[in-house]
Amino acid sequence: MDKTPAICHTCWNKDCSLLKHCNSEWIDFINSKKYAFYYKKGQQVIFERTPAAGLYFIYSGMIKIFKTGLNGRQQIVGFAKPGDILGHRGLGKELNPISASAISDSRLCYIDKQVFEELLDKNPTLTYNLLLYCADELYRSEILTRNMAQLSVREKVADALIRMLDIFKNGDEYSMEILLSRQEIADIAGTTKEQVSKNLTEFRKEAIIDMNGKSMRVVDIERLHRISGKNNE
Amino acid sequence: MDKTPAICHTCWNKDCSLLKHCNSEWIDFINSKKYAFYYKKGQQVIFERTPAAGLYFIYSGMIKIFKTGLNGRQQIVGFAKPGDILGHRGLGKELNPISASAISDSRLCYIDKQVFEELLDKNPTLTYNLLLYCADELYRSEILTRNMAQLSVREKVADALIRMLDIFKNGDEYSMEILLSRQEIADIAGTTKEQVSKNLTEFRKEAIIDMNGKSMRVVDIERLHRISGKNNE
DNA sequence: CGGGTCCTTGAGCCGGTTCAATGGTAGTGG
DNA sequence: CCACTACCATTGAACCGGCTCAAGGACCCG
Numbered sequence: 001m002d003k004t005p006a007i008c009h010t011c012w013n014k015d016c017s018l019l020k021h022c023n024s025e026w027i028d029f030i031n032s033k034k035y036a037f038y039y040k041k042g043q044q045v046i047f048e049r050t051p052a053a054g055l056y057f058i059y060s061g062m063i064k065i066f067k068t069g070l071n072g073r074q075q076i077v078g079f080a081k082p083g084d085i086l087g088h089r090g091l092g093k094e095l096n097p098i099s100a101s102a103i104s105d106s107r108l109c110y111i112d113k114q115v116f117e118e119l120l121d122k123n124p125t126l127t128y129n130l131l132l133y134c135a136d137e138l139y140r141s142e143i144l145t146r147n148m149a150q151l152s153v154r155e156k157v158a159d160a161l162i163r164m165l166d167i168f169k170n171g172d173e174y175s176m177e178i179l180l181s182r183q184e185i186a187d188i189a190g191t192t193k194e195q196v197s198k199n200l201t202e203f204r205k206e207a208i209i210d211m212n213g214k215s216m217r218v219v220d221i222e223r224l225h226r227i228s229g230k231n232n233e
Numbered sequence: 234m235d236k237t238p239a240i241c242h243t244c245w246n247k248d249c250s251l252l253k254h255c256n257s258e259w260i261d262f263i264n265s266k267k268y269a270f271y272y273k274k275g276q277q278v279i280f281e282r283t284p285a286a287g288l289y290f291i292y293s294g295m296i297k298i299f300k301t302g303l304n305g306r307q308q309i310v311g312f313a314k315p316g317d318i319l320g321h322r323g324l325g326k327e328l329n330p331i332s333a334s335a336i337s338d339s340r341l342c343y344i345d346k347q348v349f350e351e352l353l354d355k356n357p358t359l360t361y362n363l364l365l366y367c368a369d370e371l372y373r374s375e376i377l378t379r380n381m382a383q384l385s386v387r388e389k390v391a392d393a394l395i396r397m398l399d400i401f402k403n404g405d406e407y408s409m410e411i412l413l414s415r416q417e418i419a420d421i422a423g424t425t426k427e428q429v430s431k432n433l434t435e436f437r438k439e440a441i442i443d444m445n446g447k448s449m450r451v452v453d454i455e456r457l458h459r460i461s462g463k464n465n466e
Numbered sequence: 467c468g469g470g471t472c473c474t475t476g477a478g479c480c481g482g483t484t485c486a487a488t489g490g491t492a493g494t495g496g
Numbered sequence: 497c498c499a500c501t502a503c504c505a506t507t508g509a510a511c512c513g514g515c516t517c518a519a520g521g522a523c524c525c526g
Contacts, residue, residue, distance in 0.1 A: 067379040070462050075379035089372055092365035097372045120364075124357040127364060131353075132325035134367040139322055139330045141374040146300045146308035148381035149423030153482065182505060190382030192483060197506055213491095229303050386514065415473065425515060430474055446523095 007031060011059075015083030017133060018057050018109075021126040026119065035110045039102040041179075045086065046100040052090025054112045058082050061106020062167070062179065066099050066187065076188045077141065079103075079167045088130060091117075103179050148190045151229065157199040158228040160189035161209070165218060174218040240264060244292075248316030250366065251290050251342075254359040259352065268343045272335040274412075278319065279333040285323025287345045291315050294339020295400070295412065299332050299420065309421045310374060312336075312400045321363060324350075336412050381423045384462065390432040391460040393422035394442070398451060407451040 008019055008031040019027055036059070039045055045056065048068055063080040077098070080086050089097045090113070111119075120127045147159055164185070168176035178185075182193040189196060203209045208224055210217045218224060241252055241264040252260055269292070272278055278289065281301055296313040310331070313319050322330050323346070344352075353360045380392055397418070401409035411418075415426040422429060436442045441457055443450045451457060 067375055069379050069383040073383055075382050077375045077378055089368055089375075091368050093368075093372070098375060120361055121357070124354070124360060127357060127360045128353060131360060131364045131367060134364060134371060135322055135324050135326075138367060138371045138374060139326070141371060141378060142300055142310045142322075142331060145310055145374060145378045145381055146302050148378055149308050150302040150306055193505080194484080194507085195482065201506075426473080427475085427516085428514065434474075 008034070013059060013082055016057055016059075016109075017083055017085045017129070018111075018126070021129045022119075022123060026123060030111065030119070033111060033115045037108045037110050039106045039108065041102055041104050044099065044101045045106075045108065046096050046098065048097070048099045049095050052087065052093055052096045052113060054110055055088055055090075055116050056086040056108040056110050058084045058086065059107040059109055061102060061108075062104045063100050063106060063108075064103050064180075064184070066101070067097075068099060074099075074187045075190065076184065077144065078137070081167060085130070085133065087113075088134065103184075147228075153189070153191045153195050154199055154202075155228050156189040156191060157185075157196060158203075158224050160185060161203075161216075161218065162221075162224060162228060163188060165221075172217075174221060176216055178214050178216055241267070246292060246315055249290055249292075249342075250316055250318045250362070251344075251359070254362045255352075255356060259356060263344065263352070266344060266348045270341045270343050272339045272341065274335055274337050277332065277334045278339075278341065279329050279331065281330070281332045282328050285320065285326055285329045285346060287343055288321055288323075288349050289319035289341040289343050291317045291319065292340040292342055294335055294341075295337045296333050296339060297336050297413075297417070299334070300330075301332060307332075307420045308423065309417065310377065311370070314400060318363070318366065320346075321367065336417075380461075386422070386424045386428050387432055387435075388461050389422040389424060390418075390429060391436075391457050393418055394436075394449075394451065395454075395457060395461060396421060398454075405450075407454060409449055411447050411449055 008027045009024075011019060014020070018030065022030065037045075037056070039061070045063060058080050060082055063084075063086060064076050065078045065080060065086070066074045066076045068074055080100070086100055086108070087096075120130070147156065151159065164178070164180075165174065165176055168179065170177060180188075182196045185196045186193045200209070200211070203224075204211060206223075208218070208220045208227075210219050241260045242257075244252060247253070251263065255263065270278075270289070272294070278296060291313050293315055296317075296319060297309050298311040298313060298319070299307045299309045301307055313333070319333055319341070320329075353363070380389065384392065397411070397413075398407065398409055401412065403410060413421075415429045418429045419426045433442070433444070436457075437444060439456075441451070441453045441460075443452050
């Protein structure tokens with residue numbers, strides 16, 4: 001599906017957070033102003049502290065959003081999947097506050113910040129919905145802050161699995177293809193790769209999850225929720 | 234100043250995040266629809282998981298914003314001071330995602346959610362600026378998430394002091410009246426009250442801060458920044 | 467003056483990080 | 497097709513930071 005020509009009117013993605021709130025006239029405008037970008041797995045899309053130039057809308061693929069800390073350690077603060085927006089954190093700012101990298105081959109639609117601001121100016125519904133989108137991300141982020149501050153490692157790993165399931169699940173609600181290394185899972189959970197390893201084998205021994213190779217199935221989601229302290233709300 | 238009648242047109246607070254973006258006509262409308270609420274120090278303003286009924290605009294005083302975790306432990310995720318907005322996290326949601334309490338006697342202007350949504354609908358500039366406000370809070374929150382996940386206790390206490398200075402400073406840039414207990418500072422830093430105590434006396438011995446009673450002066454802000462790893466951006 | 471609450475400080479314990487060694491797996495080139 | 501290499505995952509051992517618990521002190525309020 002990555003090969004489809006990028007014509008907004010015929011875009012297969014009805015969840016696009018941009019088009020969803022635009023009428024036919026604006027979709028024409030967007031179509032004439034947008035660019036299609038392709039990123040390979042592992043390629044970085046947004047670089048912290050570089051000029052915030054525009055916004056991205058995920059057409060296909062998976063993006064991880066992270067902040068860099070001391071000695072280059074990363075903290076993954078969220079993901080973006082098809083339909084999601086990237087780069088809106090840079091609105092009203094000179095520089096990008098966060099980084100983002102592709103975790104699978106991805107195709108993104110790009111719009112210059114200036115053009116997007118024109119869209120916002122002319123299209124209050126879009127602005128309002130972006131506000132709701134942002135408020136919801138703030139909500140998730142503040143939960144994450146609390147979890148990082150208060151949970152034990154076992155609890156944080158359980159919480160990370162629940163978050164990952166939400167993003168990576170394929171077909172069956174409780175199965176996923178893990179596209180991340182142990183280190184990256186550690187960067188979600190806020191711990192070390194060794195602790196992730198240890199806790200995952202623990203979970204497997206307790207029949208909470210089931211793994212082979214890169215694929216994982218959550219056997220006992222209720223248990224996982226109980227371990228993470230139901231702290232995902 | 235808490236005794237001033239609450240007439241929006243003559244409001245002393247030119248930083249009010251609501252009025253700032255409204256013309257005279259809308260200010261009339263707001264004035265006719267708003268309520269003035271008074272809260273005593275310690276009184277809770279917003280309760281997590283109760284219906285999100287409206288928005289508050291801080292007229293005077295100081296509010297702490299926090300999420301509740303396991304066994305009632307709190308994580309303070311931010312503050313609101315005069316001019317700031319409270320309750321916008323509930324936009325697009327049924328229930329309040331966070332709690333908020335007054336940390337000093339406060340006066341708040343309140344507007345029903347429904348009325349506020351009407352304002353947003355009719356006033357795109359307001360919506361746009363609230364979006365920027367929200368994006369900035371998201372930015373701060375994601376930094377906080379990383380800091381909770383990665384910093385040592387000493388670093389987190391230094392970071393908490395810098396945050397507190399931003400809110401509590403009075404007159405001289407580096408002095409503040411601490412309105413919080415050690416437990417509350419711990420709830421900002423993401424540690425225990427004992428650790429806060431220990432690290433504060435350490436900082437005092439190292440001549441980084443100076444304390445007597447409830448007032449604190451940061452002597453060596455540069456050092457404090459270095460300790461926190463300049464991790465506030 | 468007495469009681470309560472908060473702050474400080476020390477001691478001991480536990481969880482989590484760090485370090486290191488081993489095992490697995492995938493990719494590359496002969 | 498196999499062997500070599502390099503990277504990643506797993507597991508164990510040891511160390512250390514931070515939490516818990518407890519006692520003593522300071523301050524405030526009735």
